[in-house]
Amino acid sequence: MWDYSEKVLDLFYNPVNQGAIEPTDEADTATVFGEVGSIACGDALRLHLKIKPSTDTILDARFQTFGCTSAIASSSALTELVKGKTLDEALTVTNHEIADYLGGLPEAKMHCSVMGQEALEAAINNYRGIVTEHHEEDEGVLVCSCFGITEPRIRRVIRENSLTTVEQVTNYVKAGGGCGTCLANIEDILLEALAEQASAPTKVAADIAINAAAAAPAATSASATYPPATAANLTTVQKVLFIQQVLEEEIRPVLVADGGDVELHDVEGDRVLVRLKGACSSCSSSAETLKTAIEAQLKERVLPTLEVTAV
Amino acid sequence: MVVYLDNNATTCVDPAVLDAMLPYLRDFYGNPSSMHSFGGQVGAALENARAEVAALLGAEDTEIVFNSCGSEGNNTAIHAALAAQPEKRHIITTQVEHPAILSVCKHLEKKGYTVTYLSVDGTGQIDLMELEAAITGGTALVTMMMANNETGVVFPVEAAGAIAKSYGATFHVDAVQAVGKLPINLSNSTIDMLTLSGHKLHAPKGIGALYVRRGFRFRPFLLGGHQERGRRAGTQNVAGIVALGKAAAIARQHLPSVLQEAALRDTLETGLLQTIPDCEVNGGGSPRLPNTSNIGFKYIEGEAILYMLNREGICASSGSACTSGSLEPSHVLTSMGLPYTILHGSIRFSLSRFTTVAEVNHVLQVMPGIVRRLREMSPFNNDQADWLQGRDLVNQH
Known part of the structure; x- marks a missing residue:
């Protein structure tokens, strides 16, 4: 048997929001549904939404699911997660949130949570009249013909879930889980994607250093804004201000340009607590690379004893 | 039990x-x-x-x-x-x-x-x-x-x-x-x-x-x-x-009394076929072991059926993809060319000389409700003709 959480079994045996939402004549109310999967794939979800157009809010959500225990539980969880949200808020719901709501899913069942997230996108796109925008984004070379999974879709799921093995890719989008002939292709795509992920933060880190080198002489010559690197007798306020300044002027512009960001959280003695945001926060390897780059920069520019911790 | x-x-x-x-x-x-x-x-x-x-x-x-x-x-x-x-x-x-x-x-x-x-x-x-x-x-x-x-x-x-x-x-x-x-x-x-x-x-x-x-x-x-x-x-x-x-x-x-086992299997099989619409016996047209019954329940998925059965104390197995960890349904049923509507919802009941009439009756009692319940949840119910087709997806007032 699968190692299902209590929550998964509870929502399977006692699903909430199961059923369809019938079209209604109520004022300021729209009904819509989105579908993913098929009977051939072994799971399929039709997500129904009742929307209040004036506020763009989801008034009600219901599901009809053909699938296994975790597919049904994931569908039910999804409806609970999106009820009361605006459409834009709902679109930020990730498959991880669905899995977390369920107290986790077995690795081999993660595709059930992905299906939930995709049905939600489909329903909202249908409501907004965006025709298969989702598929356009994922359009590309068909890699897994058993389950109809394209290369862009595989890349997206690798990126969004920080996947590192072929097995995980199969668990998340099923690709390679059929005849298995595409497993080697998936491995190639994965290696490429991992190489890209690894090089992205390295590039940003290099940019930070270049930026800093350019800023350094200007700053020192101008008005001695920064203390000399040897000055250890800074007051706490001065230290915080300098750290903040280096972050603002030398580090953040580089990160923002690459879709990330960093924020000073706190300074405890020589420990600088920063919060990585945006693209930087999603991937653990990039976080590590950036932490090192930011630390090197702060040591160089403010105080050599500083240590950076990402929170 | x-x-x-x-x-x-x-x-x-x-x-x-x-x-x-x-x-x-x-x-x-x-x-x-x-x-x-x-x-x-x-x-x-x-x-x-x-x-x-x-x-x-x-x-x-x-x-x-x-x-x-x-x-x-x-x-x-x-x-x-x-x-x-x-x-x-x-x-x-x-x-x-x-x-x-x-x-x-x-x-x-x-x-x-x-x-x-x-x-x-x-x-x-x-x-x-x-x-x-x-x-x-x-x-x-x-x-x-x-x-x-x-x-x-x-x-x-x-x-x-x-x-x-x-x-x-x-x-x-x-x-x-x-x-x-x-x-x-x-x-x-x-x-x-x-x-x-x-x-x-x-x-x-x-x-x-x-x-x-x-x-x-x-x-x-x-x-x-x-x-x-x-x-x-x-x-x-x-x-x-x-x-x-x-x-x-x-x-x-x-061995001489193995036919009794077949009789019990037949009771189970005909009972299920009579009380549950849209199901059929996989391999039913060939000579079979006296203890085995593989039944495809259309429009629902096997693992879900097994978990429902498990709650009733009934142990069976499924050729569904979801039970195996692989994602393809049973190679046996696939080789038989069965339609997907049946493939994913196939359950194997296999009896032994220890199986009793009471046990078979228990299955006959709970199975129709389980299938009905899962079909209520399924978007296919009894047809999938309109699945993912261009329909009026939005109704707005």
Whole structure:
């Protein structure tokens, strides 16, 4: 048997929001549904939404699911997660949130949570009249013909879930889980994607250093804004201000340009607590690379004893 | 109440079998190969067990080689057949074999062997004409199951064996599911080797046997000591062998009444078909084992059915993709060309001589409700014609 959480079994045996939402004549109310999967794939979800157009809010959500225990539980969880949200808020719901709501899913069942997230996108796109925008984004070379999974879709799921093995890719989008002939292709795509992920933060880190080198002489010559690197007798306020300044002027512009960001959280003695945001926060390897780059920069520019911790 | 209807997966150890084997775990721990009477008495028990297994198969004692399980038997048989005629590089099997055959064949293909996988029709049956067309003088081995583990469909093995023989190919039969459920007589047979497994006939797990026809040029798979007449090295699993002997003796007594088991299976099957719409028996059009019923419930998914059944104390299994961890549904049902509507929602009930009328009635009582409940949840209900088609998706006021 699968190692299902209590929550998964509870929502399977006692699903909430199961059923369809019938079209209604109520004022300021729209009904819509989105579908993913098929009977051939072994799971399929039709997500129904009742929307209040004036506020763009989801008034009600219901599901009809053909699938296994975790597919049904994931569908039910999804409806609970999106009820009361605006459409834009709902679109930020990730498959991880669905899995977390369920107290986790077995690795081999993660595709059930992905299906939930995709049905939600489909329903909202249908409501907004965006025709298969989702598929356009994922359009590309068909890699897994058993389950109809394209290369862009595989890349997206690798990126969004920080996947590192072929097995995980199969668990998340099923690709390679059929005849298995595409497993080697998936491995190639994965290696490429991992190489890209690894090089992205390295590039940003290099940019930070270049930026800093350019800023350094200007700053020192101008008005001695920064203390000399040897000055250890800074007051706490001065230290915080300098750290903040280096972050603002030398580090953040580089990160923002690459879709990330960093924020000073706190300074405890020589420990600088920063919060990585945006693209930087999603991937653990990039976080590590950036932490090192930011630390090197702060040591160089403010105080050599500083240590950076990402929170 | 636990209703155990998963006997093709494994069976309970018969209490009499357990009683027979326990002394060989507790008191008689000698090594049958030893040169003292303490070990010697163990050897006698071992030979009694061999005689019982031989009697169940209509074989001679010396034709029985004890081993650890069905997978070992199948691996050994293929290895032995290829070693017997090393110049031949072609194997014929079927698409619906157990992984212990299919995986070995896939492996051998990489080693340069050619493998023909015979297809099955919608009832799960092979076509002997296809075997005739595929076999040549270069075929080393024809291997097929006597009865399918998922559907219970029985293959015409003697007729297939006759074809194999006429081309000089070795004929192996995986009878793991058939032994104890079908009468088998190897005294006048085309079968060179036959695999059986103890835990499918109320002996414990970890014991099996390979029948090797006298005169067959057998090469062992496992090398080492001289046990089993040099055909399978390794100190014998004495308690397991004694258990298998006892299980074989009981199975032989029970064979004449195996039709009762079929009657109970039929009660279950017809009961389900009568009370539940949109379901059908997979393999129903072929001769089948008396204990197996594989039913496809349309528009719902097998794992979900199993979890619902589990809550009612009912143990069964499914050919659905979701239960296996692989994502493809059962290769057996897929090979039969069944539609997807049935493939994912197929459940196997497999009975044993311990199954009672009350247990079958319990299933008949709860199953219609389970299917109805899951169909209510399913977007397909009873048609999927409009799935993902261009419809008016939005209704707004």
